[in-house]
Every structure is written in structure tokens, then in C-alpha cells.
Amino acid sequence: MSVKIEVGAGGIPHNQILIYGLVGSLVLIYLTYLNTYFQTEYFAFFGGLAAVVALLWGTDTIKHLCSYGLGTGVPSAGMIALGSGVVAALFGATTGPFAPIVTIIIAAIIGAVAGLMANAVVRMDIPVMVVSLIELAIVGAMTVLGLAAMACGTFEFLGMITGTVTFLGFTMLTYETSVIGGGIIAVIFMLGAIAIQHPFNACLGPGEQQDRTLMLAAECGFLSMIPVAIISFAFIGAYAALIALVISIIGWLYTYQQYIELSKRDAYAWLDAQPIMEPEEGGA
């Protein structure tokens, strides 16, 4: 299982995407801290943008990892990424303002352990396994932290486990109506896990092109932002959530339309209500 197949050669080198993804998602997550600084909620949408950047990087990592003949393993790679990531993100969130940095470190450790297990114990012997799983765990953690920050306006643990409920005119703090207590973290987990594996899973094949796959990754990221923005109406102010929703919808419309254009460019033919075009040498 360690024969490397070149998929979609060319394009932006992976290390460049790695650096942009890591720095970009870190900076964007820290921009949500402006909420705490200015005591508002309007900057929550930066969390979603951090998730989009992280997903772009994660998609390229999955492409590298899965070029070692892991066809059906593409969705599994997304699951392990977010599975490692959600643990790291929840642990990191307890460390206050240092949360994103601690999250990255913890995710790297979890990813390394998972990678070493896969190579040494399960004996998959894939050269890039350890590095890829470290990257995927960080991507998963940043996605969870970013989308959770988008839903409740902060990446700090206390904000994720307290929600407000209005009862007979009194506002009370409860655990049940929070991001973690209400189970919204499970929705974020699945949104991230499907969004990270979908771009490469959907575009794999001999005609895979990096720009099309990455455009789909951005589209999946913005698409995941839309439900999180709607859920955030339950946690943050209506105007802040509305800003997040509008940004998600604009980003999604743009990337979706670009993705369709790129698919049109790469497709063999773009037909509407036409019969099967049998190949000339006769397949059937």
C-alpha cells in the first residue's frame, strides 16, 4: 500500500499551502478575540473564515496522503482528522487566550501518536502518514475551534459551556443551552468531517485539478458556515449572527459559481438532455 500515484501534478506546492493554512487560520481565529477585547459579538464570523482556510490546507493534505492508494480511505481521513481535532480543540479551549496555540500543540501530539500507531502497529507503512496525520489533526482542531467560536462568539471554554435562557422575563445562565451542553459541538464535528474529506473525495480521478479541488474546499467551508451562522442566532446577538450569515452566503455563492465554472472547464463535454455518447472504439 505504499506505491505513490501522482494525482493532478503541478499547482501550488503543498508546503506553501501548509504555511498559509497554519498562519491564516491562527490569525483569523485570534481575530475572534476582538469580541472579548471590544466586548461585542460582531467578529464571530472570523472563526468560520479560519475554518475555511484550515479546510483548504486539510484538503491538500488529504490529497497527499490519499495519493498512496487510499481510495476508500478518504472519508476515514476526514473522520480521524476531526476526531483528533475535537479532543485537542476542547482541551485547548480551557487555556483562555492561548487556546489556539495550545490547540495546535495538543493536536500535533495526538496526530503524531495516531500516525505512529497507523504505521508501526497497523503497519500501513505510508511514508507521509505521520506528518499528514499531524497536519490533519491540526486542521480538524482549527476547524472545530473556528466553527465553535463562530457559533458562540468566543473560543474560550467558559463561553462554550454557558448559554442563556430567558424564563418569565429573567435571563439565566445554563449549561443545557450552550454549544457543548446542547450538543452543537456534534454538528460542528460532522460539518467539519464531511467538509474536509469531500473536496478530494468528489474530485478524485485522473482529471483531478488542484485549483478545482481547492475551490470546492472553500465552497464546503462556506457551506458549513451557513448552518453554523443560523445556529449562532441562538447564542449571539441577532445582528452579529446576521453579519456572519451574510458573509457565509456571499462566500458560498461566489465559490460555488467558480467551482461550476472550473468543472465546466475540466469536463469532457457539458451536455443538457443528450443521449449516451458511446466511445468510438466501442465499449459496449
Add this chain to the structure above:
Amino acid sequence: MEEIVFGIGITALAGALATVAGAAEDTESDIGSQGDPNSQVQLAPQMGYIHRIFNKAVAGEPPAYGLWVALGAGLAWAFMAMQINPILAIVLGSALAVFVQGVYATTAYLGRTASLAKFGQPVYIDILKSMTTVTMAHAFVAIFTTVAMCHLMISALGHPFPLPLLGLVWGIALGAAGSATGNPFYGKERQYQEQKFGAGVPISASGNIVRYAEAGQRNSLDNGFFSAKLGGPASGICFGLIVFFELWRTVVFEELNIWGPIIVGVVVILIFAIIDRYIEVWARKNFGPYTTPEEASS
């Protein structure tokens, strides 16, 4: 006693919802060639068999339905937290989850087909337009019934999990039931009608799926009709029984002993294993080319 009777009523209602969910789920995934049948639909153009079948591989069905149902439940939960009536909240949540499902379906078809350009497989836009909407409609039924079932478990049976988490668990179970029960009807038999019944898929026949219908060319709506007849109801019974027995054993036997439901669960699994084995042996004896080696070669 009244509590148990009420619990059994809720259990029956949840089982009925689950049956509808399973049937809709399998029909949806078969129209999209998701899960079991997908590898052959994906392979066919590479072997020279250009087809007009929808190919929307979002992920395996369990993770995909884990997302759709968890998303529907999460949005419904958020709407309920905003003081919206639960029924309206579940409808709105399911509708938004179906929107996400539809977008994923279109990008999957476009991506997979565009990457097969080398083999001359064109993108048929009419497939995208007509079949995505049909899968979305079926997905709505599956998501709505499953989220409604999860809401019943919480509000009527007092399940301690929050709605989105319960949605995730039952969504994965729903996808697994449809994937394991209904898909082989389409993936192993209908795609290979030209092969001998029960012969499996020999390597020489890989990718040689049925591409022409009774009249004209087969598309995935034909597979929808087929799935609604066999695979869908089978998946529905499967998922309905899973939900029914899961709740029934807890509702009825928890009062007697805390270990009661666990013991009953093990007994139910054993009974079903015996029934399944009996049906399998009976079917092998009566159908298919592999009863004995001599018959297999004839």
C-alpha cells in the same frame, strides 16, 4: 403501568417514523448511487461504458447521514432555543439540512464526472437538475422523520442526550441500515442484471453496468423506482426494527432490573442471528447458481 403503556405507544410511533426514514434513505442513496453501487458507477466510464447515472459520492452513507440528521437536529435545536414551536423547528431544520445535502450532491457529481474527462464521460446537466431534486425530496423525508423520532425520544421518553447528539447517533445508524440492507439490491443485482442471479460481480464484468432501460437509456430515476419497490422497504423494516427493539427493551424491562434491557438486547440479537442464518441457508438451497459446484458451472 400507564407509564409503560405510554412508553410502548411512543416506541411504536418512533418505530413507524424510523421505517419511513429507512425507506426514504435507501431510495435517496440509490438514486445517487451512493455507497455499495458507487464503485461500479465510478468505474464504468474507465472501462468504456459511458452512462447517464447519477454519481454523488459524498462519503459512505453512515457519515453522510450522520451529518444530514445531526445538522437537521442541530438547526431544529437552535430554532427551539429561539422559542420556535418544535414541529416548525424540525421542519425548518430538516429543510436547511436538505439544502446542504443538495449542494453536496451537485458538487460530488460535477467533481467526479469532470475528473473522468479522460475517458469521455460528459457531464449531463439534465441529470443534475432532475435527480438532485428527487434525492433532496427523499432526504427531507428521511431527515425529518429521524429528527422527529429523536425529539420524541427526548421529550416523551426522557432521553438524557441533547437533540443534535442523538441526531448524530441515529443518523449514523440510519445510514448504516440503508447501506447494509437496501444497497445490495441495487449494487449487486440491478446493476448486474445481465449476470446470473446471485453470481456476485466477477472482475471481467467490472464496470459493465446496465445502462439501457426498457425503453431508452436508464438513469437514476429508474433506480429510484426499483429501490422504492425492494431495497427501500427492506431498509425501512431494518431501521424500524432496530429503533423499535432498542426502545422497547428499555421501556418494558428497565422497571424490572437495570440489567434487564441489556439481557433482552443480547437475546434479541441471538434470535435474529438464528433467523438470518436460517433464511440464508434456505435461500442458498433454493436460488442462485452456487448451491453446488456442478450447478454453478452449468
